[in-house]
Amino acid sequence: xxxxxxxxxxxxxxxxxxxxxxxxxxxxxxxxxxxxxxxxxxxxxxxxxxxxxxxxxxxxxxxxxxxxxxxxxxxxxxxxxxxxxxxxxxxxxxxxxxxxxxxxxxxxxxxxxxxxxxxxxxxxxxxxxxxxxxxxxxxxxxxxxxxxxxxxxxxxxxxxxxxxxxxxxxxxxxxxxxxxxxxxxxxxxxxxxxxxxxxxxxxxxxxxxxxxxxxxxxxxxxxxxxxxxxxxxxxxxxxxxxxxxxxxxxxxxxxxxxxxxxxxxxxxxxxxxxxxxxxxxxxxxxxxxxxxxxxxxxxxxxxxxxxxxxxxxxxxxxxx
Amino acid sequence: xxxxxxxxxxxxxxxxxxxxxxxxxxxxxxxxxxxxxxxxxxxxxxxxxxxxxxxxxxxxxxxxxxxxxxxxxxxxxxxxxxxxxxxxxxxxxxxxxxxxxxxxxxxxxxxxxxxxxxxxxxxxxxxxxxxxxxxxxxxxxxxxxxxxxxxxxxxxxxxxxxxxxxxxxxxxxxxxxxxxxxxxxxxxxxxxxxxxxxxxxxxxxxxxxxxxxxxxxxxxxxxxxxxxxxxxxxxxxxxxxxxxxxxxxxxxxxxxxxxxxxxxxxxxxxxxxxxxxxxxxxxxxxxxxxxxxxxxxxxxxxxxxxxxxxxxxxxxxxxxxxxxxxxxxxxxxxxxxxxxxxxxxxxxxxxxxxxxxxxxxxxxxxxxxxxxxxxxxxxxxxxxxxxxxxxxxxxxxxxxxxxxxxxxxxxxxxxxxxxxxxxxxxxxxxxxxxxxxxxxxxxxxxxxxxxxxxxxxxxxxxxxxxxxxxxxxxxxxxxxxxxxxxxxxxxxxxxxxxxxxxxxxxxxxxxxxxxxxxxxxxxxxxxxxxxxxxxxxxxxxxxxxxxxxx
Numbered sequence: 001x002x003x004x005x006x007x008x009x010x011x012x013x014x015x016x017x018x019x020x021x022x023x024x025x026x027x028x029x030x031x032x033x034x035x036x037x038x039x040x041x042x043x044x045x046x047x048x049x050x051x052x053x054x055x056x057x058x059x060x061x062x063x064x065x066x067x068x069x070x071x072x073x074x075x076x077x078x079x080x081x082x083x084x085x086x087x088x089x090x091x092x093x094x095x096x097x098x099x100x101x102x103x104x105x106x107x108x109x110x111x112x113x114x115x116x117x118x119x120x121x122x123x124x125x126x127x128x129x130x131x132x133x134x135x136x137x138x139x140x141x142x143x144x145x146x147x148x149x150x151x152x153x154x155x156x157x158x159x160x161x162x163x164x165x166x167x168x169x170x171x172x173x174x175x176x177x178x179x180x181x182x183x184x185x186x187x188x189x190x191x192x193x194x195x196x197x198x199x200x201x202x203x204x205x206x207x208x209x210x211x212x213x214x215x216x217x218x219x220x221x222x223x224x225x226x227x228x229x230x231x232x233x234x235x236x237x238x239x240x241x242x243x244x245x246x247x248x249x250x251x252x253x254x255x256x257x258x259x260x261x262x263x264x265x266x267x268x269x270x271x272x273x274x275x276x277x278x279x280x281x282x283x284x285x286x287x288x289x290x291x292x293x294x295x296x297x298x299x300x301x302x303x304x305x306x307x308x309x310x311x312x313x314x315x316x317x318x319x320x
Numbered sequence: 321x322x323x324x325x326x327x328x329x330x331x332x333x334x335x336x337x338x339x340x341x342x343x344x345x346x347x348x349x350x351x352x353x354x355x356x357x358x359x360x361x362x363x364x365x366x367x368x369x370x371x372x373x374x375x376x377x378x379x380x381x382x383x384x385x386x387x388x389x390x391x392x393x394x395x396x397x398x399x400x401x402x403x404x405x406x407x408x409x410x411x412x413x414x415x416x417x418x419x420x421x422x423x424x425x426x427x428x429x430x431x432x433x434x435x436x437x438x439x440x441x442x443x444x445x446x447x448x449x450x451x452x453x454x455x456x457x458x459x460x461x462x463x464x465x466x467x468x469x470x471x472x473x474x475x476x477x478x479x480x481x482x483x484x485x486x487x488x489x490x491x492x493x494x495x496x497x498x499x500x501x502x503x504x505x506x507x508x509x510x511x512x513x514x515x516x517x518x519x520x521x522x523x524x525x526x527x528x529x530x531x532x533x534x535x536x537x538x539x540x541x542x543x544x545x546x547x548x549x550x551x552x553x554x555x556x557x558x559x560x561x562x563x564x565x566x567x568x569x570x571x572x573x574x575x576x577x578x579x580x581x582x583x584x585x586x587x588x589x590x591x592x593x594x595x596x597x598x599x600x601x602x603x604x605x606x607x608x609x610x611x612x613x614x615x616x617x618x619x620x621x622x623x624x625x626x627x628x629x630x631x632x633x634x635x636x637x638x639x640x641x642x643x644x645x646x647x648x649x650x651x652x653x654x655x656x657x658x659x660x661x662x663x664x665x666x667x668x669x670x671x672x673x674x675x676x677x678x679x680x681x682x683x684x685x686x687x688x689x690x691x692x693x694x695x696x697x698x699x700x701x702x703x704x705x706x707x708x709x710x711x712x713x714x715x716x717x718x719x720x721x722x723x724x725x726x727x728x729x730x731x732x733x734x735x736x737x738x739x740x741x742x743x744x745x746x747x748x749x750x751x752x753x754x755x756x757x758x759x760x761x762x763x764x765x766x767x768x769x770x771x772x773x774x775x776x777x778x779x780x781x782x783x784x785x786x787x788x789x790x791x792x793x794x795x796x797x798x799x800x801x802x803x804x805x806x807x808x809x810x811x812x813x814x815x816x817x818x819x820x821x822x823x824x825x826x827x828x829x830x831x832x833x834x835x836x837x838x839x840x841x842x843x844x845x846x847x848x849x850x851x852x853x854x855x856x857x858x859x860x861x862x863x864x865x866x867x868x869x870x
Contacts, residue, residue, distance in 0.1 A: 033751060040375035040496050043460045043764075044750070046774045046781040051459040058450035087367045087533070088453050088511020098534070153572055161576040168577050169568050170535050258568045260534035268367075268534075273744040 001301075008297045012290035019286035020076055023279040024069055034061055037273045038085050081280035086272050091280035094265065101171075102261040105253065106246045108177060109184035113242075116189040121196035125204055126219065137197055144190035148249045152183040152256035169258035180257045188245050191238055243292050247285065352850065352865040357562040361574045361586035365567035369517040369531050371500040372445055372457050377840075377858075380495050381587075382537050382565055384858050387500025387522035390419055390438075390491040392549030393767060393855035395607070398664035400488050401551045404433065404501070404523070414483040414807060419491070421474040425547050427503040428527045435476045439468040441501050442478060453511035457497040460774070461490050485806045485814070486770035495765045495856040500524070523547070525558040525862040537565045539861075548862045552852065559850070559865035578602065578843055584866065585844035585851065587859070590716060594649045597843045606651035606841040607853035610662045610767035612775060613655035613834035614718065616709065616759045620831060621789035624705055625758040628792040629688030630734070631830035633681040634707070635673050638728035643836065647720045651841045655834030657822055658772065662855070664811070665769040665818025673827050674834065681732050690733065698733035705733060710749050711740040711761035721835055722761065754785045763838060767855040769818035770805045776825060776832070777802045784831040793829045845870070 028034060035056045036044045056062050060071065075082065081091035117140075124136045159179060160168035166175050203209065204222075212222050251263035262281065269277040364378035371383025390405040405419040425433035446465040448456035458465075464481035471477055480487065493499060503521035506514065514520055517528035517537075525548060526539035541558045548554040566583060568574045575593050577583045579600060589597065589604070598604050616634070618625040625631055640654045648654065653661070656670040690698040690705055698705040707729075711718055719740045726736040740761075741749070753760050760783060764775050775781040778799045786795045801824045804817045825831050840857045847867035852860040 036751065037747060038455055039460075043496075043781075044747070045783065046460045046463075048459060048463060051456050055448070055455065083453055083512060084367075087515060088370070088373065089368070089515045090512055093512075153570075156573060156576065161580040164580065168573055168580070168582055170566060171532075255569045256573065258535065258566070258570070258573065260532065264534055264569070271742060271744055273747060 004301075005298065008294055012294045015290040016283060016287045020073065020279070020283050021069075023282045024072065027275045027279060028068065029065060034275060035059070037275065076283065081283070082276040084269075084274050084277040086268075086274045086277070091276050094277060095262065095280055095284055098260050098262050098265050101259060102250055102254070102263060105177070105180055105184060105259070105261065106250060108181045109188055110242065110246065112181055112185035113189035113192060116185060117193035117196050120189075120193040121200045124197050125200040140190040140193040140197070143186045143193075146186065148183060148187055148252045149256060151186055152179070152253060155179045155183055156256070171259060176257075176259070180253050180259060183256070184246070184249055184253045187249055188242055191241060191245070195238055243289065352559050352863075353868050354559050354865070355561050356559075356866040356868070356870070357564060358560050358585065358848065358861065358864060358866060359564050359566060359583040361566045361568045361577055361583040361588075363567070363569055363571075363574070363588040365534050366531065366537050366565070367533065368511070368515055369520045369528060369537070370502075370506075370511070370514040371498055371520075371522070372441075372502065373455070373497065373511070373514075375496045377496075377587075378537075378565065378567070380498055380856075381858050382539070383498055383500050384494050384524075384854070385526045385539055385563065385861055386520070386524040386528060387498075387502065388425075388524050388547065389494065389499060389501070390421075391488070392551050393489060393492040394551055395610075395662065395767075395853060395855040395857075398662065398767060398855065400492055401549065403492070403549045404547065405491070408488075410488070410809065414485045414487075414809065415481070416477055416479045417487055417491075418471070418475065418477045421476070422547060423474050425523050426544075427521050427523050428542055429503055429505060429521045431503050431505070431521075433501065433523050434473050435470040436473075437501065437504055438476045439470055440504055440507050441499070442468045444507055445499055452509065458499060461493060461497070461499070462487065463774075463780075483807045485809050486768045486773070488809060489766075489768035489770070493766070493856065494854050494858045525860075526563060529562065535567060539563045539565075545862075552860075552863060554863045558862045560861060563861050563864075575843070578845070581845075584848050584870070585842055587840065587842050589841040589843045591647075591649045591652075594651060594841065594843070601846060602843045603846060603848075604651065604841060604843050605851065605853070606839045607857040608653060608660050608662060608837045608839050609763065609765050609857045610660050610855055611765040611771050612658055612763050613660055613837050614715070614721075614761065614763045615655070615658055615835060616761050616833040617776070617783035618831055618833070619754065619758050619760075619785045620791075620793050620829075621785045621787050622755065622758055623703065624700075625707060626789070626791050627688060628830055629684045629690070630705065630707070631833070632673070633684050633732060634729060634734065634736075635826075635830055635833045636675065636677045636684070637681040637732045637734065638725040639676045640670075640674075641676070642728070643721050643724050647717060647724060648836060649841075651839045652717065653837045653839075655836050658825055658832050658834045659769060659818070659822060660837050663767055663769055663771070665815045665822075667819050667822050669822070669826050673830070676728075678728070678732050685733065692733050696730065696733060697735040704735065706735040706737060707758045708737050708756070709739065709759040709761060710746065710753065710757040711738065712746045713740045713742055715838055717836065717838070718761070725835065759833075761835070765856055769814065769821065772818075772821045772825065773802045773805045786831075793831070798824055798829065798831075 035052050038055060039047050060068060079092050083090050084094055087094065120136055120139055124133050127133050156168055156179065159165045166179050170176060209222055250261060251267055254261040254263040266281050269281060362378055364376045366374060366378050366382050368374060371379065371387050374380060374383060388404050390403060391400045392403040393400055404422055404425055406422055408417060408419045410417045421435065427433060444454060445458035446456060446462050448454045464484060466479045466481050469477045501523055506519060506521050509519055517531035520528060525542055525545045527542050529538040529540040531537045540562050541560065545557045568577060571590050574586045574588065575597060578586045594604055618631045620626055644654050656668045656674060657666055659666045685698055690700045693699040693704065709722065711722055713719060722738050722740060726738060729736045764771050773780060775783050778786045778795055786793060786798055801820050805821060808814050808817065842851060847870040849865055850863040852863055854860055
C-alpha cells in the first residue's frame with residue numbers, strides 16, 4: 001500500500017517537473033531572443049543594441065542556459081516563477097489574483113453540470129416513455145457538440161441584450177455568474193451524463209436490483225437507494241477529463257463574458273509571449289492535473305473493496 | 321422547444337417595448353454639462369497602471385488621461401504647442417532642448433511638477449531601473465539621450481549624443497510606452513508596486529480610482545486640474561466625474577453592450593459593424609493612425625525582392641480601388657505614401673508609383689528577364705517569382721487587403737505567399753526575417769516624418785534589410801537622406817527632407833509598398849460629446865461630456 005502511494009506521488013511530482021522543463025526548453029531555448037520579447041514588437045528593431053545588451057545582462061539572459069535553468073528551477077521549487085514581462089508583477093501573485101475567479105466559475109459550473117447530468121440520467125432511467133428516453137439520452141451528445149463560443153453569445157443576446165436580466169460583461173455580483181455558469185456547465189455535463197446514463201442502465205439490470213424488486217421495492221426506491229449510489233462511483237474516473245474540459249472552455253467563457261480569470265490570463269500571456277507567466281501557468285495547471293489524478297488514485301481503493309484486495313495481495317503492484 | 325419559442329417571443333415583446341418607450345430624442349449638442357460617468361468599452365486591458373510601461377492601446381489611452389506631457393501636438397496641423405512646458409528653445413545642432421515649465425502644476429498627491437521631477441522621469445524612462453524591475457521603456461523614443469540638466473527649478477535642458485529633431489515631437493508623444501510624467505513617489509516604486517493604481521500618481525485630468533486587470537479601469541476627475549493643453553481650449557477640470565474603461569474582448573458583446581445601453585461608447589468597432597451602428601443612430605468617429613501606412617517592407621537582400629523590377633511591379637500591380645470598395649469603410653483610406661496623410665511632410669504618390677498599372681508592371685518584369693512560366697508564375701534563370709510575406713493578424717482588415725493584392729499580383733505572374741499570424745508568432749519569425757521573408761508587413765504609430773528614419777534607417781529599424789548584399793540600392797545614400805530628418809526643425813526644410821525620404825523609399829529604390837491607412841474607430845451614443853483624438857489618434861476625455869439624464 002505504501003509503495004502504491006509513493007509510486008503515485010512520485011508520478012505526480014515527475015509530471016510537474018517535466019512541465020517545468022519542457023516549457024523552459026520551448027520558451028527559453030527555441031524561439032526568438034527573450035530580450036526582444038520584453039519590448040514593443042513594433043519597435044524592437046529600433047531599440048539600440050547596447051540597451052538590449054544591458055537588459056539581457058540584468059535579466060540574467062547572458063548566463064549559460066544550464067545555469068539559467070537551475071536558477072529558475074531552484075526558485076520555482078519555492079513557488080517563485082519570476083515577474084511577468086508584461087506587468088512587472090510577480091507571476092505567483094498574478095496567478096493567485098485570478099485563481100478565485102476561475103475556481104468559482106469552474107466549481108460552480110461543475111456543480112451545475114453534475115445536477116444536469118444526474119437529472120438526465122435519472123429521467124432516462126426512470127421514464128417508461130421510449131421517446132422521452134431517446135430525447136434525453138441524445139442531450140449529452142448535443143451538449144458536447146455545440147461550441148461554447150456560440151452558446152455563450154446566444155445566451156448573451158437573449159438574456160443580456162434583449163431581456164436585460166443579466167449583465168453582459170464584467171463582475172457585478174451573482175447575476176454576472178449565471179450566464180457564464182450555464183454556458184460552461186453545458187459542455188462539461190455531457191461526458192458525465194453519458195457515463196451516468198450508461199452505468200445507471202447497467203446497474204438497473206444487475207442482480208441486487210432484481211432482489212430489491214423481489215422484496216417489493218418501488219421503482220423510485222430502487223433508483224434512489226440502489227442504482228444512484230452504485231452508479232455514481234465511476235463518475236470519479238472522469239474527474240480529470242472534466243477538469244481539462246473546464247480549463248479549455250473557461251478560456252472561451254471568460255473571453256465571451258469579459259470575466260477575469262486564469263483562462264484569459266493564459267491567452268494574453270501566450271499572445272504577448274510573456275515567458276515567465278506562461279511557464280508559471282503551465283506548471284500550475286500541470287500540478288493541478290497531477291493532484292487531481294493523485295487524489296482519484298488514492299481515493300479509489302477506499303471506495304472499491306476489490307481494488308483494495310488486489311493491492312493487499314500483490315503488495316502494491318496494482319493494475320491501476 | 322416550447323421554452324425556446326417562449327423565450328424568443330418574450331424577447332421580441334421586450335425589445336418592442338424598450339424601443340417604443342425609450343427612444344427619447346437626442347438633445348442637440350449644446351453647452352457642456354458637468355458630471356456623469358462615461359462607460360467606455362475597448363478590446364484590450366491595462367496590464368500595468370504605469371503609463372510609461374504599457375505597449376498596448378488601452379495602456380496608452382488610459383495613460384493619456386492620468387498624465388500630461390511637456391507639449392501637445394495639434395492633430396490637424398502637426399504643430400507642437402505648449403502644455404506643461406510654456407516655451408522652449410534648442411541649439412542649432414538639435415542636440416540640446418531647453419523647456420520652460422509651467423509653475424502652477426501639481427501631481428495629484430500635492431507634490432509640485434518641476435524641473436527635478438522632469439529629470440527623474442526622463443532618466444528612469446530612458447535607462448530603466450534593474451533594481452526596481454523597470455525596463456528602459458523610452459530608449460527607442462529618446463535615442464542617444466545623454467542627460468537632463470536642471471537649470472533652475474522650472475527650466476530643464478535635455479541633451480542628446482547626436483541631433484534628434486524628432487525629440488520635439490517625442491515630448492508630446494501619447495502612444496505606447498509614453499513619456500507621461502509620474503510623481504517622485506511613484507518613480508521610487510518597483511514595477512510590482514506600481515500595479516497598485518492608487519500609488520501611480522500623475523498630473524492628468526483624471527486619477528485612478530480602481531484597476532481590475534482583465535476587467536476594467538475606473539478613473540475619477542482630478543479636483544483642481546486647470547492645465548489641459550491650451551490648444552484644446554478647455555477651461556478647468558474635466559467635465560465627467562468618472563470614466564470607466566470596460567474591457568470586452570468579444571466584438572459582438574461590445575456592439576451589443578452599446579446598443580443595449582450598457583456602455584456609452586466603444587472603441588475597436590469592426591468594419592462590418594460600422595454601418596449597422598450608424599443606421600441605428602450611433603455616431604461613428606475615427607482618425608487615421610498617424611505614422612506610417614500599413615506597408616510591405618521589401619527585403620532588399622533576399623531573392624527575388626533584391627530585384628528592383630520586382631519591387632516596382634508589386635507597387636504597380638494591384639488595384640487600390642478594389643480594396644477601398646470591398647474591404648475598407650469610409651473610416652479607413654488607401655495609402656498614397658508610406659506616411660499617413662496627417663503626418664507633416666506627407667506627399668501624395670497615388671498618381672505616380674502608387675497607381676494601378678498592371679501593363680507597366682508586366683513590362684518592367686519582361687525587361688528584367690522574368691518570363692511567364694507554365695503555371696502562370698514568372699521564372700528567371702530557372703527560379704520562380706515567389707514572394708513570401710510575413711504579416712500580423714491583429715487588424716481585421718489586414719488579411720483581406722493582402723489577399724486582394726495577392727490576387728491582382730497573380731495576374732501579372734507574381735506568386736505572393738501570405739503568412740498572416742498573431743503578434744507572438746510574428747515576433748518570433750521577425751528574428752529570421754533577413755533570411756526567410758521577402759516582405760514584412762507592419763506599421764508604426766508616430767506623428768512625425770522621422771518615423772521613417774527610425775523604421776527604415778540602416779542603422780536603426782532597417783526594416784528593408786539594407787546591407788552590402790542589397791543590389792540596386794546605394795545604402796549610404798538611403799542612410800544619409802533618411803538621417804537628414806533628424807537635423808532640422810525648420811518646417812519648410814523638414815518637409816523637403818520628408819519628401820526626399822519618401823522619394824527614395826517609394827520611387828528611387830522602391831523599398832516599400834504602402835497598402836492602407838489603419839484607423840481608430842469609435843461608436844458612441846448621440847448624447848456623448850467631446851471625445852478628442854490626439855495626434856497619435858489616442859483619446860483624451862478631459863473635454864468629454866454627456867447630456868444629463870443619460
